[in-house]
Amino acid sequence: MISMQQVYVIFRKELRSELRTRYALNALFMFIITTLSIVLFSIGSEDVSPNVLSGVLWIVIFFSSMSGLSRTFVSEEERGTVMTLQLLTKSLNVFFGKLLFNFVLLCILNVIAVVLYIILINDFLVKNYLIFTVTLMLGTLGLASASTIIAAIISKANTKGTLYPVLSFPILLPLLLTVINATRLAVEGAFFTEAIGEFQVLVSYFVVIVTVSYLVFEYIWKE
Amino acid sequence: MPTISLHAQNLTKAFSHRNIFAKINFSIQQSQTLAITGRNGSGKSTLIKILAGVLSATSGSVKLSYDGEDVANEDMYRHIGLVSPYLQLYDEFTAAENLTFFRELRRIKNADIDGLLQRVGLFARRNDAVRTYSSGMKQRLKYVFALLHQPPILFLDEPTANLDTEGIRFVYDIIDEYKKGSIVIVASNVREETELCSEIINLNDHVL
Numbered sequence: 001m002i003s004m005q006q007v008y009v010i011f012r013k014e015l016r017s018e019l020r021t022r023y024a025l026n027a028l029f030m031f032i033i034t035t036l037s038i039v040l041f042s043i044g045s046e047d048v049s050p051n052v053l054s055g056v057l058w059i060v061i062f063f064s065s066m067s068g069l070s071r072t073f074v075s076e077e078e079r080g081t082v083m084t085l086q087l088l089t090k091s092l093n094v095f096f097g098k099l100l101f102n103f104v105l106l107c108i109l110n111v112i113a114v115v116l117y118i119i120l121i122n123d124f125l126v127k128n129y130l131i132f133t134v135t136l137m138l139g140t141l142g143l144a145s146a147s148t149i150i151a152a153i154i155s156k157a158n159t160k161g162t163l164y165p166v167l168s169f170p171i172l173l174p175l176l177l178t179v180i181n182a183t184r185l186a187v188e189g190a191f192f193t194e195a196i197g198e199f200q201v202l203v204s205y206f207v208v209i210v211t212v213s214y215l216v217f218e219y220i221w222k223e
Numbered sequence: 224m225p226t227i228s229l230h231a232q233n234l235t236k237a238f239s240h241r242n243i244f245a246k247i248n249f250s251i252q253q254s255q256t257l258a259i260t261g262r263n264g265s266g267k268s269t270l271i272k273i274l275a276g277v278l279s280a281t282s283g284s285v286k287l288s289y290d291g292e293d294v295a296n297e298d299m300y301r302h303i304g305l306v307s308p309y310l311q312l313y314d315e316f317t318a319a320e321n322l323t324f325f326r327e328l329r330r331i332k333n334a335d336i337d338g339l340l341q342r343v344g345l346f347a348r349r350n351d352a353v354r355t356y357s358s359g360m361k362q363r364l365k366y367v368f369a370l371l372h373q374p375p376i377l378f379l380d381e382p383t384a385n386l387d388t389e390g391i392r393f394v395y396d397i398i399d400e401y402k403k404g405s406i407v408i409v410a411s412n413v414r415e416e417t418e419l420c421s422e423i424i425n426l427n428d429h430v431l
Binding site: 005006009010016017020021079080081083084086087088089090091093108218222 | 236276277300305307309310325329
């Protein structure tokens with residue numbers, strides 16, 4: 001059984017640790033700035049269709065999240081504190097505590113990325129904010145859940161840095177295609193009901209990833 | 224006092240198809256102490272990790288019984304205290320923050336953190352980040368981590384590593400205290416430490 005109290009204790013530890021070390025926060029923030037700058041320089045004064053801009057937004061979010069979200073498990077492995085956690089609580093409490101932390105971190109990242117994107121890229125105009133907000137929330141949930149379990153897997157490997165985006169891409173591809181499509185609907189000003197299909201896919205994706213993580217994490221966590 | 228026993232049956236561990244040790248069998252009850260000895264690389268630390276439930280054996284099983292009931296592998300951590308060179312604390316936190324985190328995760332209501340810190344001589348430095356500690360101080364802090372929940376089984380891997388004379392005395396006192404009613408398992412090649420134990424396993428005899 002998962003203990004919400006222990007999940008919260010793990011989450012609070014992650015948050016405190018992050019605020020002290022700023023490993024993930026700095027990496028994520030720098031990546032947002034860098035990728036947004038590249039996008040701005042590339043676009044220049046060109047007219048770019050909203051469809052393309054929807055995709056570019058999620059490329060910025062995807063690569064930024066790849067730079068920081070693996071830290072939750074990789075840092076435990078590098079510091080040698082995995083065994084400490086194994087002796088303190090059940091594996092699933094660790095997983096869900098770290099998932100919650102990654103979700104909160106990604107929410108902060110996405111808010112910053114979206115606000116900067118809307119300010120800096122004039123052609124990106126959201127016409128249906130409800131679709132856009134729900135897409136952002138569900139996309140963040142899916143991205144955080146998949147990133148967390150992939151981070152747990154790659155933390156045991158020798159080539160952590162390169163393996164993370166390589167392993168993440170095929171797993172995140174269905175999510176990315178769906179959120180890009182839903183963002184396009186928000187930019188085109190579609191009715192909320194038109195995006196229901198996308199939301200169902202995103203919810204299903206999250207449920208599948210969390211269920212698989214629930215089943216396999218114990219084996220990943222123990223050597 | 225609840226009864227406790229630990230049984231190892233045909234424990235074998237292999238890394239990359241090479242057996243580190245094979246077919247280890249023993250049973251140990253409360254108030255017994257076991258020394259695990261063997262040359263470097265014989266698998267003393269590996270065996271301790273398997274017995275503590277943090278590493279899987281290649282084959283064989285470990286059974287922990289507490290108060291007449293078998294403990295599931297995922298619940299073993301509740302009954303175990305471990306001091307090991309492979310165990311690390313959070314360097315960016317102070318000793319007090321580390322111990323508060325451990326206490327909250329273990330849901331210990333009446334942990335005497337200050338008393339234990341005083342006993343290991345770290346009370347005055349409790350609010351300093353662990354990264355500023357010497358290796359001996361970190362080793363002392365690991366004892367507070369291991370003893371916080373008064374576990375019925377205590378695993379000590381190289382128990383006196385990095386400790387000064389006073390620290391070594393503290394470890395011997397702890398072993399003496401815990402062997403009255405608990406299980407203590409020590410992995411070491413130091414004669415003074417193995418002589419404190421009632422049983423002994425030499426891993427040099429368990430290689431296939």
